[in-house]
Amino acid sequence: MTTTDLTIRPFEVHVPDEDLADLRRRVAAVRWPSKELVADRSQGVQLAAIQELARCWTTDHDWRRCEARLNAVPQFKTEIDGEDIHFIHVKSPHENALPLIITHGWPGSVIELLEVVGPLTDPTAHGGSAGDAFDLVLPSLPGYGFSAEPGEVGWDPGRIARAWAELMHRLGYTRYVAQGGDQGAAVTDAMGAQAPEGLAGIHLNFLRNALGNVGGLPADSEEERTAAAAINAFRTGGFGYFLEQATRPQTIGYALLDSPVALAAWMLDHDTDSYYKISRAFLGGPTAGNLTRDHILDNITLYWLTGTGASAARSYWEGGRAAARAAGQAPAEVTLPVAFTTFPGEIFRAPRSWVEKFYPHVIYFNEAGRGGHFAAWEEPQLFSEEIRAGFRPLR
């Protein structure tokens, strides 16, 4: 790894007015396709939901409020391995807080994680005790948000994991833990396998290794069979975005950079549970936890304003290439302590037996009562409690 500049520069978000005006102009000028021919999501994002999203985007949504939320937390940029990495860094007021680096996924960003900053860094104000405090580091993945878009190939989960270890080292942390779901789970898993000095353990809320390996996993119990069926259903009916991003990120990128509504639809169409929760939020139904219209639009707007639809999609291409290189080999072993939480609305509910199949040293396993793929975003309090419990054995 070549690192020439170790400087950590403070960062604030200030988007020019003209970018916001251009966004509103484009949304207002949207040309719609004809309505889907079905009464559910089986042909994709439904016209009524996306039309309401577009209406809210041009009339109600205030990016400056999101900007203020971001600028209310300490943000920085630093160059690692040749790329500028953006991160949020909030130190706990408590002594002996455990440093924690959390990695977001796709179609997310650091915005997914803003609501866990309070509970994790300041637990006494959020139903916890001082002994549960964390110092929090929330980086933007390369190619996402305010991190730089890599100009070269190779930024796969393994390289990002090495960059995160360098980041924690640069921040002066000598003993820390790491957490992630979705793409963040791939990065966190890679950190676990690399076991950099100082990393004491990891917590995951997505069992990424099971996605491509369901045939090799136990299917004896009811919950194992249910999880296998959910993966097969995802691979049959919900895999298109994954395959397109893994093989042709540039092709889909043209639409994601040129049409805000295209970007919004593409980002809404992740998994069944989150899709219906988000579409309900726009159609006036009950909001699922913290997945509010404003929060959804904050995240989509971040992708739009930073023009990162294509570069974020590329992370799947990188992941696919890394997976192809590793094909036929056993996954790199993670001997570090692993904590895991299964959220019920996730693409599949990982059973403990599967988690233990990939991770020999499971120190914590729990199935939470609520929440889905965007667990930290949707249920920040519950998620924070899981993180506290998951890492308690490592303090």
Place this chain on the structure above:
Amino acid sequence: MSTDAAAMNADPAVRPFRVDIAEEAIVDLGRRIAAWRPPEREPVDDQSQGVQLAAVQDLANYWASGYDWRGCEAKLNALPQFITSIDGLDVHFIHVRSPERNALPLIVSHGWPGSVIEQLKIIGPLTNPTGHGGSAPDAFDVVIPSLPGYGFSGKPAAPGWDPARIARAWAVLMDRLGYTRYVAQGGDWGTAITAAMGRQAPAGLAGIHVNFAQMVPPAILGHIRNGDPAPADLSDAEKRAYGQVAFATYHRGYGVIQGTRPQTIGYSLADTPVGLAAWLMDHDPGTYEHLAALFAGQPYGAITRDDWLDNTSLYWLTNTATSAARLYWQQAVTGHNFYAPADVSLPAAVTVFPEEYVHAPRSWTEQAYHNLTYFHEAGKGGHFAAWEQPQLFSEELRAAFRTLR
């Protein structure tokens, strides 16, 4: 007449049709291309991440500054075009009768990402062979419909328009035009529709020709699905086809998206012309390389930049990319694998074009088309064979259907 047939024929009127796109729509298209917000250049030097920025820039520049849709309109309006309602849907078609007597009626089905524009260059050679290196007995009357949801055909408002239903509509169309003995042809989606016609064997259909053979044995498809290496007992030609189908099965994000989420991608294709253009360029790697070279100034057989943009503009101006994508969804819900054997017993002819993304081996093709009357590997041409090599393609059709006259 059964109730179904009655519904098919509720209003048998055939109305003349001319294309006349509103000026405002053309101006809006130009405005959107000019306001294009490009992504960063891909970090690779080949097409391994998809359509390359330079190719899209070349296309967008020409689309905005050198291209004229009215030229396409004039080409289309120089041909007899009609609309007729079949099975509750307006079907647009070009219908050119041969000046020769005893011409053989032929219905040609286009595919995705194509349209009737793919077929314009074969109309002359097929209907008027003596003017194009052929002889009078090789003449065809040509019917070129727009698929449901494509171009100037209606957009289905309910699910159900799969290749089998389209095939039944085509038989009604030929019947309505008064043809009692005819043949059918297609590649890409057109091959699925043409094979369905072959299986349905409507009265009058004498045989078919396809330029994409559906022929992979089910056991082989099972191996491909499992990611297995090619079985050792395959011939060299079969091994090559195995590799090609396996590649196409993985490298078909566009097909999986359109098969499972046509509405989601539809928001892109309806709102950004450059997004649409990139999507339509990215069908198969060979076609893409030709298109990238075409917009960089290299020839692509008979296909010109204007031709390609005629087709892309047609999708844009009719706002049909979403309804066109739904054909993949419709096929997916049938559970039928596109590459599975056609299982056609009528006389069938197959031409394999060398740059097609799958080269059908004769061995598998014979098992899929039970009465294979013609099998030939052409010397040049690829996925858009009729468009790229219209003369050669027309000669293939003449040779293929000669035994059925």
